[in-house]
Amino acid sequence: MERVVLDTDVASLSLKRRLPSPLMTRLIGKQPCITFVTLGELTQWAELRQWGRRNREALNAWLDGVIVVPYTDDVAITWGQVSAAAIRRGRPRPANDSWIAACALAYGLPLATMNVKDFQDFVKRAGARG
Numbered sequence: 001m002e003r004v005v006l007d008t009d010v011a012s013l014s015l016k017r018r019l020p021s022p023l024m025t026r027l028i029g030k031q032p033c034i035t036f037v038t039l040g041e042l043t044q045w046a047e048l049r050q051w052g053r054r055n056r057e058a059l060n061a062w063l064d065g066v067i068v069v070p071y072t073d074d075v076a077i078t079w080g081q082v083s084a085a086a087i088r089r090g091r092p093r094p095a096n097d098s099w100i101a102a103c104a105l106a107y108g109l110p111l112a113t114m115n116v117k118d119f120q121d122f123v124k125r126a127g128a129r130g
Helices: 007-014 021-027 038-048 053-064 072-090 095-107 116-129
Strands: 003-006 031-035 068-071
Touching: 003 095, 007 031, 007 038, 007 053, 007 095, 021 053, 031 038, 031 095, 038 053, 038 068, 038 095, 072 095
Parallel strands: 003 031, 031 068
Antiparallel strands: none
């Protein structure tokens, strides 16, 4: 089954069962993955919002159905390259977006995002690596 990385916004919408129909259709038959960064962000949201048992159980059940893409040295090197390239272009990107993009690039996985504009620079960078 083809794997696809969900950025944090898409993961959150999926968890809430609020994915837009066109995106949901594109994800049918694919194995959803999240990065270690998204796992941290989802955990942070649960802590900050003081989620109760029911919401935490829903999060854990949802997490049981996804693969967490881990940190590796290749991910760190890719992050350094894409974030440096963005800074050189005068368009520094948010750190968490850069980490998510670096994971997708390092593992050669497609990325599902609602924020295409935020990730366009990374797509251009991926093309440059090709």
